[in-house]
Structures are given as C-alpha cells and as structure tokens.
Amino acid sequence: MQADEAVTAAPRLTRKGQATRDRIAAAAAALMFERGVAGTSIEDVQAAAGVSPSQVYHYFKDKKSLVKAVIAFQTTQVVQAFGAVEPRYSRLDSMEALRAWRDFAVNLERSLNYAGGCPIGSLGSELAESDAEARREVAAGFALWERSVVEGLRAMRERGELRSDADPRRLGLALLTMLQGGLLLTQIRRDTAALEAGMDAMLDHIESHLIPA
Amino acid sequence: MQADEAVTAAPRLTRKGQATRDRIAAAAAALMFERGVAGTSIEDVQAAAGVSPSQVYHYFKDKKSLVKAVIAFQTTQVVQAFGAVEPRYSRLDSMEALRAWRDFAVNLERSLNYAGGCPIGSLGSELAESDAEARREVAAGFALWERSVVEGLRAMRERGELRSDADPRRLGLALLTMLQGGLLLTQIRRDTAALEAGMDAMLDHIESHLIPA
Structure with missing residues (x-):
C-alpha cells in the first residue's frame, strides 16, 4: 500500500x-x-x-480532509526518513545500521530543538479520540513504518545472524514503540536522555540475540 | 516534592x-x-x-490555571497507580513485581477500550509546543514517576540481584519510555500489541542483567 x-x-x-x-x-x-x-x-x-x-x-x-492529507504527507516523510530506505542506515539490517538510525533520531531531535515529537505520533495522540478516521490513517501509517523496521530484522535472521528465538515482528514493533516513547519524552523534557536510554536498551536487547560470528 | x-x-x-x-x-x-x-x-x-x-x-x-491543576491531578493519579506504591506490585523491586506491573497496564488499557493514552503523556503531547509552563509541569510529573521506577531497580541492585553493569537510572528511564510509547500506540492502534511487545522486550532486557541465584 x-x-x-x-x-x-x-x-x-x-x-x-x-x-x-x-x-x-x-x-x-x-x-x-x-x-x-x-x-x-x-x-x-x-x-x-x-x-x-x-x-x-x-x-x-474541509479541515478533516486536510488533516487526512497531512497524515499521508507525514507518513511518507517519516517512512522515508526513518524507514529502511535512507542510504545512511540502508535496510536497518545490521547492528551498525540500527545504531546509526538511533544516532540519526537523536541528532534530528537536537536539530529541531527537541520540539514537535513524532510527526505522526503526535497527530495520533491529538486526534485518536475525536476523529476515528484520522486515527485509522495514523495506525495505517505506523503499520507501514513497522513493516520496514521488521524487514531489516527479518533479513538478519534469514542470514543466520539472529538466533531463532528472536522474533523479528515483536522486536521490530518493540523498537518502534520505544522510538515513539523516546520522541514523546524528548518533546516533553526538551532533552534526548529518554530517547537515548530507551533506544540503547532496545538495541542492546536486539544485540543480545545475535549469534556470535 | x-x-x-x-x-x-x-x-x-x-x-x-x-x-x-x-x-x-x-x-x-x-x-x-x-x-x-x-x-x-x-x-x-x-x-x-x-x-x-x-x-x-x-x-x-483561566483555562491555563485549570490545565495546571489537571496536570497535578493526573500526575498524582498516575504515580499512585503506576509508581511504586500499589500493593499489587509493591516497590517494583523484583521481576515478579515488574511483570505484574506490565500486566496491570495491559489490563487497564483493555478496560478503557484502548482509549486515552497516558493521562500525563497525552497532556504533554498536546501542550508541549503551546504552553511552556504546562510542558514543564508535565516534565516534573514524569520526573517524579521516573524516580519511583528507578528506586525499585536500585533496590534490586543494592540487594545484589542486578549485575553491577546494570544502571538503574538508565534502565528505569528506558522502561518508562517504553511504557509511554506503548500507551500511545495502544491509543492509536486500539490494541495492546505494541505495549505488550515493548514491555516484554524491556523486561526481558532487565532480566538479562539478573545475577543467577
């Protein structure tokens, strides 16, 4: 889609x-x-x-249809910047790529002076209870983003780098969930301490599932 | 405070x-x-x-001062329900208490039909860019909550249950960050899959720092 x-x-x-x-x-x-x-x-x-x-x-x-277009616009932006297409972290299919992705998020937040939170997460938070259609659009945006993160982990497992008890679907969803929490707390705290601590913990957790080369 | x-x-x-x-x-x-x-x-x-x-x-x-009172009210509610005072999960100072805390969050979200997100996180998301004072109040609320989570992990380390390379401050902040992401995605997705995957990953990560008895 x-x-x-x-x-x-x-x-x-x-x-x-x-x-x-x-x-x-x-x-x-x-x-x-x-x-x-x-x-x-x-x-x-x-x-x-x-x-x-x-x-x-x-x-x-009306404004509602404009909001719908904004959700689509921000989903495209976010999936392009934070999905698996950015050359910097290629397909998010190695620990190096994942750590670079984490650094990219931290540096981006700094460059934005810690403002705004996640472009689609904050739309979701604001609209979830008042506009069911907007909520579904944001959820669809997340599903798209989630797939691109899971794909990288799945590639690692298929290449035999991740243990068989590592579930790419659950780990990828957990990673995206942590990113959301980190972006929200960055916006509230005006610093990246939560984003850094959270992403580092999740990436260490993923790394603990690596099969030693 | x-x-x-x-x-x-x-x-x-x-x-x-x-x-x-x-x-x-x-x-x-x-x-x-x-x-x-x-x-x-x-x-x-x-x-x-x-x-x-x-x-x-x-x-x-004015409405601003009412909002301030709402932030204080919700902070008290959240810290009472999700801090370290609820008898069910006592001081959040064991894996059992932490897993019960995770289940409590998941069940609470189900009972709320997945609506609303975190009572203080969603206030923070809505107000952070428009009301600097409200943002600071929400951040102070999180700091209070964070301390109660960190305290449990610190107790585990002091009793020699957590390895010395486990930093209670960073792990506690990461756990709270994951809870935030999970509550936000629950609200957007209308299911607890992200909250469950996220909290399970973080709790497994904390558990991996336990010293075998």
Missing part, C-alpha cells in the same frame, strides 16, 4: 493542480507539527501556502 | 472550598482525557462538575 493511496479519492488533478495540492498539504503539515491540529486554522494554512481560501477549499472539502 | 505542590500558589482554602476545587479539577481531568484540552471548554467543566461558571473562576483564574 502506498502511504498516500488513502487520500486519492479526490478527482484526478492536473500536474499543476497536484503541485498546488501538495504545497497546501506540506504547509498544513508544518503548521500542525508546530501548533497541533486544533491550533491551525484553514486561514493559517492558506497564508502559509500562499494560496487563496477558495483554492484550499477547491482541494480539500 | 509533592505532585500538587506547584498549584498551591492559590489562597488557602476552607475544607469545603478545597473539595469543590478538587471536584472541578477531577471533572476537567476526565474531560481532557476523553477530548483533549482544546476540546474541553470551561463551560463543559462547569457542567460536568455541577458548579456555576463563577465558581470555576473563583478557583481558577
């Missing part, structure tokens, strides 16, 4: 139309990351994207 | 006044847990607590 498949119920757009729509979604994503969904109005988005109010409503029938 | 020390800048209240104030804070906490801070108005709180608007404003000068 493509992360943005869920939002293409809209009529087919021209290339220019698609570019405008994407620009509006990106502007909304940036504002909602900074201020939350409740703190972002259609007017704010319109001003930030440099379009007219009628243009926003041409592409998104 | 008492969790609610931070909110006692208000004038000294009569016993009846304190009870009314507590009732308003508890009603606000329940609503904000269900609908978020942005989705809860002073009028909602007033109706739920069964008091007049002027009574709310008598105890809380």
Whole structure:
C-alpha cells in the first residue's frame, strides 16, 4: 500500500493542480507539527501556502480532509526518513545500521530543538479520540513504518545472524514503540536522555540475540 | 516534592472550598482525557462538575490555571497507580513485581477500550509546543514517576540481584519510555500489541542483567 493511496479519492488533478495540492498539504503539515491540529486554522494554512481560501477549499472539502492529507504527507516523510530506505542506515539490517538510525533520531531531535515529537505520533495522540478516521490513517501509517523496521530484522535472521528465538515482528514493533516513547519524552523534557536510554536498551536487547560470528 | 505542590500558589482554602476545587479539577481531568484540552471548554467543566461558571473562576483564574491543576491531578493519579506504591506490585523491586506491573497496564488499557493514552503523556503531547509552563509541569510529573521506577531497580541492585553493569537510572528511564510509547500506540492502534511487545522486550532486557541465584 502506498502511504498516500488513502487520500486519492479526490478527482484526478492536473500536474499543476497536484503541485498546488501538495504545497497546501506540506504547509498544513508544518503548521500542525508546530501548533497541533486544533491550533491551525484553514486561514493559517492558506497564508502559509500562499494560496487563496477558495483554492484550499477547491482541494480539500474541509479541515478533516486536510488533516487526512497531512497524515499521508507525514507518513511518507517519516517512512522515508526513518524507514529502511535512507542510504545512511540502508535496510536497518545490521547492528551498525540500527545504531546509526538511533544516532540519526537523536541528532534530528537536537536539530529541531527537541520540539514537535513524532510527526505522526503526535497527530495520533491529538486526534485518536475525536476523529476515528484520522486515527485509522495514523495506525495505517505506523503499520507501514513497522513493516520496514521488521524487514531489516527479518533479513538478519534469514542470514543466520539472529538466533531463532528472536522474533523479528515483536522486536521490530518493540523498537518502534520505544522510538515513539523516546520522541514523546524528548518533546516533553526538551532533552534526548529518554530517547537515548530507551533506544540503547532496545538495541542492546536486539544485540543480545545475535549469534556470535 | 509533592505532585500538587506547584498549584498551591492559590489562597488557602476552607475544607469545603478545597473539595469543590478538587471536584472541578477531577471533572476537567476526565474531560481532557476523553477530548483533549482544546476540546474541553470551561463551560463543559462547569457542567460536568455541577458548579456555576463563577465558581470555576473563583478557583481558577483561566483555562491555563485549570490545565495546571489537571496536570497535578493526573500526575498524582498516575504515580499512585503506576509508581511504586500499589500493593499489587509493591516497590517494583523484583521481576515478579515488574511483570505484574506490565500486566496491570495491559489490563487497564483493555478496560478503557484502548482509549486515552497516558493521562500525563497525552497532556504533554498536546501542550508541549503551546504552553511552556504546562510542558514543564508535565516534565516534573514524569520526573517524579521516573524516580519511583528507578528506586525499585536500585533496590534490586543494592540487594545484589542486578549485575553491577546494570544502571538503574538508565534502565528505569528506558522502561518508562517504553511504557509511554506503548500507551500511545495502544491509543492509536486500539490494541495492546505494541505495549505488550515493548514491555516484554524491556523486561526481558532487565532480566538479562539478573545475577543467577
């Protein structure tokens, strides 16, 4: 499944139309990351994207449908940056790649001054109880992300590097869960101590399942 | 530090006044847990607590000060339920106590139909970027909670049950971080798979530091 498949119920757009729509979604994503969904109005988005109010409503029938596009946008961003495609940590299929991934997360949070939390986790936290459809979209985004993390661990096991009692599915889910907790606590504490302690513990735990070479 | 020390800048209240104030804070906490801070108005709180608007404003000068009281209220609740005082898991100072704590969290989430996330974590996520004071209060609440978790691990190490390379401070922080990620993903996924996989991984990791009896 493509992360943005869920939002293409809209009529087919021209290339220019698609570019405008994407620009509006990106502007909304940036504002909602900074201020939350409740703190972002259609007017704010319109001003930030440099379009007219009628243009926003041409592409998104209401704020809810804009939020849906933001979830799709942020899922794509997160899976690209933190999934298994970034060359830096290749397929997350070695301890070196996993440790580099951990460092990437810590450094990214520092560069963001510890603000914002996880782009999709915080949307999920804000919307889960008020917008069931948004909650499901965020859950689908996580499922996509989770698969890319599990895949790396599965490759390690298939190559005989991880013991047979290491369950890539459960370990991958636990790793993503720790990353979520770490990003949330980074946002709350304004430091990366929890993210570092948490990721190090999980990576040590995964490493303890390695078969000595 | 008492969790609610931070909110006692208000004038000294009569016993009846304190009870009314507590009732308003508890009603606000329940609503904000269900609908978020942005989705809860002073009028909602007033109706739920069964008091007049002027009574709310008598105890809380504005929504911000009400939010502060809610953070203190939820911190006390969370530290009582998930800190180290609940008889069920005593001082969180044995693997049995820690596993019971994990089961308690999973069962609690089931009984809540997987809704709401962590009472203080979700306040932190919603408020961190818009209310610096609230963010600091949530961080202080976490620090209190963290200490009670670390204390149990420290006791295990002092009794010679944990190896000397096990750092109770880092392990305790990692455990709390995993619990946060697990509660957030429970809320988003509407199941406890991430919470269970995450807590099991962290507890197995802690257990791997035990000195065989």
